[in-house]
Amino acid sequence: MSPTAIPGVERILFTEEQIEARIREVAADISRDYAGKTVKLVGVLKGSVFFLTALARHIEVPLKIDFLAISSFSDRSGSPGVVRIAKDLDEGIEGEDVLLVEDIVDTGFTLRYLLQTLASRAPNSLAVCTFLDRHSRRIVQSPVKYRCFEIPDRFVVGFGLDHNQLYRNLGCVAVMKPEKQ
Ligand code: IMP
Ligand code: MG
Numbered sequence: 001m002s003p004t005a006i007p008g009v010e011r012i013l014f015t016e017e018q019i020e021a022r023i024r025e026v027a028a029d030i031s032r033d034y035a036g037k038t039v040k041l042v043g044v045l046k047g048s049v050f051f052l053t054a055l056a057r058h059i060e061v062p063l064k065i066d067f068l069a070i071s072s073f074s075d076r077s078g079s080p081g082v083v084r085i086a087k088d089l090d091e092g093i094e095g096e097d098v099l100l101v102e103d104i105v106d107t108g109f110t111l112r113y114l115l116q117t118l119a120s121r122a123p124n125s126l127a128v129c130t131f132l133d134r135h136s137r138r139i140v141q142s143p144v145k146y147r148c149f150e151i152p153d154r155f156v157v158g159f160g161l162d163h164n165q166l167y168r169n170l171g172c173v174a175v176m177k178p179e180k181q
Pocket of ligand 1: 047103107110111161162163
């Protein structure tokens with residue numbers, strides 16, 4: 001089915017081909033920067049899974065993979081940014097070169113929490129690679145070393161990103177129709 005024929009989808013932002021080409025570029029940057037090291041990719045479930053596996057296949061240094069899951073919610077005052085770990089990593093990261101892999105960095109609250117949590121475990125290095133970056137909505141500044149695409153202030157789905165848990169398996173990234181957001 002063509003993505004624009006999928007209910008709720010307004011238009012394609014990045015095609016499968018554009019995504020594949022850009023991931024190869026970012027993987028080449030990572031391979032160069034981590035030459036001589038073993039990198040541990042830490043994926044944030046579930047959104048980053050599609051990106052992480054595509055990226056990993058093009059990274060040319062030895063790598064390990066681990067995952068964690070978080071849940072984020074607003075507190076009673078309605079302020080965002082309350083995050084907790086719902087599933088922790090399987091193994092420790094002390095002394096390792098950790099690359100945190102995110103689907104999207106939006107306000108930055110999630111990223112700040114994850115970086116604080118992981119940094120407290122004494123990795124040798126800690127950096128961030130995000131598939132999408134919506135910098136216009138950033139509230140908390142957090143360091144993003146690698147990004148595939150900057151995106152406009154619209155809700156997007158596909159390539160791992162969901163709307164009510166649907167659309168993750170789209171090969172492209174698409175903008176949702178406003179009434180669906
Ligand atoms: P934040 O940076 O703490 O605001 O949270 C980012 C998280 O919000 C991401 O990891 C996604 O789970 C979710 N998110 C933000 N924007 C979108 C979007 O456009 N589509 C799908 N999920 C999104
Ligand atoms: Mg996420």
